[in-house]
Amino acid sequence: MIPKLVFFDLDGTLAESKQPLTDEMAALVARLLAVTDVAIISGGALGQFLKQVVERLPAGAALAHLYLLPTSGAMLYERDKDEWRKVYEERLSEKEADTIATVLREAAAETGLIDFTKPAYGERIEYRGSQVTLSALGQEAPLFLKKEWDPDRAKRRALRENIAERLPEFSVSMGGSTSIDVTKRNIDKAYGLRKLCERLRVNEPDALYVGDELVAGGNDEAVFKTGVETRSVSGPEQTQRLIETLLD
Ligand SMILES: [Mg+2]
Numbered sequence: 015m016i017p018k019l020v021f022f023d024l025d026g027t028l029a030e031s032k033q034p035l036t037d038e039m040a041a042l043v044a045r046l047l048a049v050t051d052v053a054i055i056s057g058g059a060l061g062q063f064l065k066q067v068v069e070r071l072p073a074g075a076a077l078a079h080l081y082l083l084p085t086s087g088a089m090l091y092e093r094d095k096d097e098w099r100k101v102y103e104e105r106l107s108e109k110e111a112d113t114i115a116t117v118l119r120e121a122a123a124e125t126g127l128i129d130f131t132k133p134a135y136g137e138r139i140e141y142r143g144s145q146v147t148l149s150a151l152g153q154e155a156p157l158f159l160k161k162e163w164d165p166d167r168a169k170r171r172a173l174r175e176n177i178a179e180r181l182p183e184f185s186v187s188m189g190g191s192t193s194i195d196v197t198k199r200n201i202d203k204a205y206g207l208r209k210l211c212e213r214l215r216v217n218e219p220d221a222l223y224v225g226d227e228l229v230a231g232g233n234d235e236a237v238f239k240t241g242v243e244t245r246s247v248s249g250p251e252q253t254q255r256l257i258e259t260l261l262d
Pocket residue numbers: 023024025026027225226227233
């Protein structure tokens with residue numbers, strides 16, 4: 015039985031960090047869209063989803079079955095005719111974003127893990143409306159550098175703990191391979207999953223979540239708070255095999 019709704023994490027699951035879907039993956043996602051609803055949830059902003067996923071899908075893909083949850087579920091977009099329509103957004107005010115940015119710099123200094131006086135690959139702190147993201151090496155850092163920065167998650171764990179202690183009124187989670195995401199309190203992947211299940215009237219156990227960090231402290235950990243079924247993958251290649259199994 016194919017799940018009524020399949021959620022995918024993006025980076026490390028459907029694609030390599032910030033890379034576009036491969037042709038093969040795009041074709042598989044399109045085949046899945048033909049038979050069930052598909053949602054993608056990740057810390058990135060909407061533009062990142064369009065570039066990495068939507069623009070890669072073959073012509074004629076059933077976009078009406080695709081749901082996009084940028085900024086870890088703090089926003090939901092659905093397809094309405096030829097547009098992506100925002101269903102909700104849990105926005106942070108600019109004042110809240112400023113407070114968060116100050117704390118991110120303090121935590122970076124106190125842990126000694128990020129030196130803001132050194133140049134970065136693009137901005138280290140980005141305000142994405144519903145989320146503020148700290149990227150240790152900068153938003154545009156090359157993939158190989160990101161991969162070697164924190165392979166055992168120890169740096170992100172230390173940063174996350176330090177930041178969470180200073181910001182008890184917000185949710186603080188590990189983002190991608192070098193990043194920490196801050197959103198409104200209790201706004202996380204679990205929130206996004208629940209909101210979409212409710213909207214589509216899908217019982218949580220009839221939905222499936224696929225992610226590469228379904229572990230304690232991992233970027234997909236919040237999903238365990240829901241009743242959604244989970245499947246852990248090691249990377250895009252395993253995700254492809256899983257989609258093939260679902261389609262069989
Ligand atoms: Mg991931």
